[in-house]
Amino acid sequence: MSSSTTALIAILLAAAIGGGAIACVATGMFDSPTADDSETVVPDVPQQEDQEEESPSSDPEEGTDPSTEPEEQSESISGLTITCVSGTEGCYTITQSPSTGEYTLTFANVSEDTEYKLSGTLSGCIVIEAGDDYDFKLSLSGVSITSSCSAPIVCTSANNLTISAAKGTVNTVTDNRAEQTDSDAINASIYCTCDLKVQGNGALTVVSKNNNGIHSKDDLNVKNLTLSVTCVDNALKGNDSVTIESGNITLSVTSGDGIVTTSTDVSSKGVQRGTVTINSDEGDTVLAINAYCDGIDAAYDVVIDDTEGNSATVTITTYAGATASEVGVTTAGFGPGGAPGGGWGGNHGGPSFNQPGPDSNPSPSVSFSCKGIKADNSVTIAGGTVTVASYDDAIHANGDVQMESGSYGSGNVTISGGTVTLSSSDDAIHGDGAVNISGGNVSISKSYEGIEGSTVTVSGGSVYIRSSDDGINSSGTIALSGGYVMVYAGGDGIDSNCSTRYKAIVFSGAVVGIVSTSGGNSAIDTDSGYTYSGGEVLVICPQGMTNECLNCSGGVNSIGAYSTVSASSGSYLTVKSSSKSLMAIEMPVSLNNAFVLYLGSNSVSFSTASSSSGLSEVAERLYTRTNRLKQGPHGPFPLLPSRLTSLTCHHPNTRHPILHPSSWRRENGSWISSVMQEMRDEQAAYARDRSDPSEPFPARHPQWGVRRGCEGVPGAES
Numbered sequence: 238m239s240s241s242t243t244a245l246i247a248i249l250l251a252a253a254i255g256g257g258a259i260a261c262v263a264t265g266m267f268d269s270p271t272a273d274d275s276e277t278v279v280p281d282v283p284q285q286e287d288q289e290e291e292s293p294s295s296d297p298e299e300g301t302d303p304s305t306e307p308e309e310q311s312e313s314i315s316g317l318t319i320t321c322v323s324g325t326e327g328c329y330t331i332t333q334s335p336s337t338g339e340y341t342l343t344f345a346n347v348s349e350d351t352e353y354k355l356s357g358t359l360s361g362c363i364v365i366e367a368g369d370d371y372d373f374k375l376s377l378s379g380v381s382i383t384s385s386c387s388a389p390i391v392c393t394s395a396n397n398l399t400i401s402a403a404k405g406t407v408n409t410v411t412d413n414r415a416e417q418t419d420s421d422a423i424n425a426s427i428y429c430t431c432d433l434k435v436q437g438n439g440a441l442t443v444v445s446k447n448n449n450g451i452h453s454k455d456d457l458n459v460k461n462l463t464l465s466v467t468c469v470d471n472a473l474k475g476n477d478s479v480t481i482e483s484g485n486i487t488l489s490v491t492s493g494d495g496i497v498t499t500s501t502d503v504s505s506k507g508v509q510r511g512t513v514t515i516n517s518d519e520g521d522t523v524l525a526i527n528a529y530c531d532g533i534d535a536a537y538d539v540v541i542d543d544t545e546g547n548s549a550t551v552t553i554t555t556y557a558g559a560t561a562s563e564v565g566v567t568t569a570g571f572g573p574g575g576a577p578g579g580g581w582g583g584n585h586g587g588p589s590f591n592q593p594g595p596d597s598n599p600s601p602s603v604s605f606s607c608k609g610i611k612a613d614n615s616v617t618i619a620g621g622t623v624t625v626a627s628y629d630d631a632i633h634a635n636g637d638v639q640m641e642s643g644s645y646g647s648g649n650v651t652i653s654g655g656t657v658t659l660s661s662s663d664d665a666i667h668g669d670g671a672v673n674i675s676g677g678n679v680s681i682s683k684s685y686e687g688i689e690g691s692t693v694t695v696s697g698g699s700v701y702i703r704s705s706d707d708g709i710n711s712s713g714t715i716a717l718s719g720g721y722v723m724v725y726a727g728g729d730g731i732d733s734n735c736s737t738r739y740k741a742i743v744f745s746g747a748v749v750g751i752v753s754t755s756g757g758n759s760a761i762d763t764d765s766g767y768t769y770s771g772g773e774v775l776v777i778c779p780q781g782m783t784n785e786c787l788n789c790s791g792g793v794n795s796i797g798a799y800s801t802v803s804a805s806s807g808s809y810l811t812v813k814s815s816s817k818s819l820m821a822i823e824m825p826v827s828l829n830n831a832f833v834l835y836l837g838s839n840s841v842s843f844s845t846a847s848s849s850s851g852l853s854e855v856a857e858r859l860y861t862r863t864n865r866l867k868q869g870p871h872g873p874f875p876l877l878p879s880r881l882t883s884l885t886c887h888h889p890n891t892r893h894p895i896l897h898p899s900s901w902r903r904e905n906g907s908w909i910s911s912v913m914q915e916m917r918d919e920q921a922a923y924a925r926d927r928s929d930p931s932e933p934f935p936a937r938h939p940q941w942g943v944r945r946g947c948e949g950v951p952g953a954e955s
Contacts, residue, residue: 238945258646315340320377324351334361337386349372354403355380362387367395369431374399377408377441385413392429397489400427402439402462409442416447416469425452436484437462450472450488460484460519465894471497472526477510483520483547488527495526495553497535501613502641511537511613517547518620526553529859533624535612537640538671538769542619543655549621556607556628607843609661613638615670618677620654631659631684636669636691646670650690652677664689665702674698674720686710687724693718707732707752714740717747717772724751725825729762730776739790742767744836749774750822756781760834763788769796774836775812775820776805783832796837800843803829808845814838 457475609625636648648669672690687702927945
């Protein structure tokens with residue numbers, strides 16, 4: 238008699254005896270297959286309705302007390318413990334491959350929402366066929382699943398599938414298969430045809446040695462758990478959407494993208510598909526992506542925000558460890574107009590008209606996309622801490638991709654909050670449509686062009702740009718109406734190609750500082766002219782193309798002043814009116830006989846100093862306050878040059894020293910209260926001089942800063 242026949246007899250006898258859930262205990266059930274057995278099969282367990290005529294015994298050893306909830310029923314098979322937590326009991330079969338010895342655990346014939354718990358080890362795979370009407374939950378409670386022949390976990394049908402890592406447990410799912418090249422093959426370690434939720438308070442590690450990590454053909458949702466995905470191709474892929482609501486997620490991809498969506502249609506319920514959403518709805522979110530290609534590649538939108546009072550931290554690195562020989566790169570096209578290329582006659586960084594440029598744009602260029610955050614419609618950052626280091630654009634929104642509706646993406650990038658730190662060998666922020674910054678702190682430490690869009694608007698927040706070519710570039714209007722904009726550029730500081738007279742660049746309320754180092758470029762570059770109606774603007778650049786800096790509607794002389802100065806690196810270029818400092822730039826580079834322009838008053842003078850002691854107390858206070866906001870309780874200290882740590886400045890009335898970065902220290906894990914009080918005092922003084930008291934202090938760029946003095950504040954004297 239074969240082992241499968243023995244198993245069948247044992248199960249039928251148990252069914253005749255009666256009782257609650259049936260445990261399979263057949264002898265020899267998982268013996269090695271004989272020559273007569275193609276595979277070992279455990280048939281479906283009879284359903285409970287087949288036993289309705291027998292009343293359960295009141296004896297707890299013989300039956301289940303009907304007044305109590307049924308206990309979880311478990312079965313241990315070849316190192317794997319299977320427990321029915323709720324729903325349809327015994328709805329699984331196990332088969333063993335005679336050629337590989339791996340098992341296939343199949344859940345089917347589900348008649349209600351069902352949950353099963355797994356613990357132990359399984360050499361093989363799990364298949365879920367729950368039908369389209371019922372939810373199925375797979376609770377992983379200290380389980381290790383390894384497969385070399387099939388995808389470790391596959392759901393072919395269910396209303397929704399939930400995979401949960403039980404609290405305090407460590408779980409692993411490993412796909413050892415070769416690369417799946419067939420278009421119809423399942424090429425992910427965890428694959429689902431319905432909505433998939435991956436959650437829990439435990440840990441889940443997914444390894445796919447030659448394929449994708451986790452893939453849902455519909456929506457993919459991740460929350461709460463500690464999730465690590467290491468794979469060759471895409472780590473998290475949801476065709477319709479990917480949403481991360483909380484958890485600690487680490488994605489490591491050696492040849493593909495970190496997070497991917499592919500659909501762009503609208504569901505029957507009116508929901509736009511293709512969006513990647515990262516928030517903190519269910520708790521703090523920490524997401525780290527290390528991807529060879531794109532960090533995030535969304536078919537529609539990318540939305541990042543810190544919500545529900547929790548934090549959201551996103552860190553992305555792309556093109557990690559890639560070399561030219563690995564990817565088949567091209568080195569042509571690095572003259573003007575190359576992408577990424579151009580830059581002072583084809584020379585990246587280095588001298589240009591005898592003036593040094595900032596960071597160079599490295600070669601070679603790659604033949605595939607390796608952007609940090611990419612969307613085919615729009616990118617929105619409303620909050621959180623976002624850090625991107627990418628070889629290609631750090632943030633990119635396409636406007637030339639056609640959606641399934643027939644329309645094209647907007648190409649818009651919107652930043653309204655959060656702390657965004659970007660480093661790119663190409664553009665830091667690129668929008669085929671409009672780039673709008675209304676809040677938050679945006680710091681671009683390295684870029685070819687800092688911000689590029691069809692239009693660029695800064696109405697709030699703080700923007701710090703370091704670029705080897707243009708700081709801000711647009712084919713349309715660049716509008717700076719609020720907030721703080723500081724640019725250190727090897728090319729043009731601000732460059733608009735808009736042809737509308739005096740509408741190329743509009744200064745209407747922002748505090749703007751520009752240092753441009755190339756004599757073949759200009760701090761303000763526009764053929765059609767610009768308009769000034771408010772704010773404060775201080776720019777410095779070499780002689781050469783300075784006429785464009787003076788091409789202002791109504792003329793510069795009525796609203797500003799210009800001159801020639803020489804300033805050494807580390808000195809302070811200062812604008813004064815009646816001996817009171819209005820604005821100052823700490824020079825990041827030496828410029829000789831440079832052109833300097835100030836917009837905001839025509840009765841000013843320019844000077845340089847080797848220290849900040851000549852600045853007004855209010856300017857100095859604002860300067861140190863911006864440092865503390867950037868590097869105090871919100872980040873490590875110090876980022877300032879050491880020469881600044883000993884500086885002090887005294888209020889002429891109170892003689893109270895203004896605290897500097899070196900004054901920050903921790904006592905019992907907290908920042909000292911005197912510093913916090915000083916911050917509050919400075920906020921109050923700053924608000925007295927601002928038309929909008931709610932406007933936040935700007936964060937200060939690590940390399941250079943803008944100081945702003947205030948007339949009319951008691952004691953604000955040089």
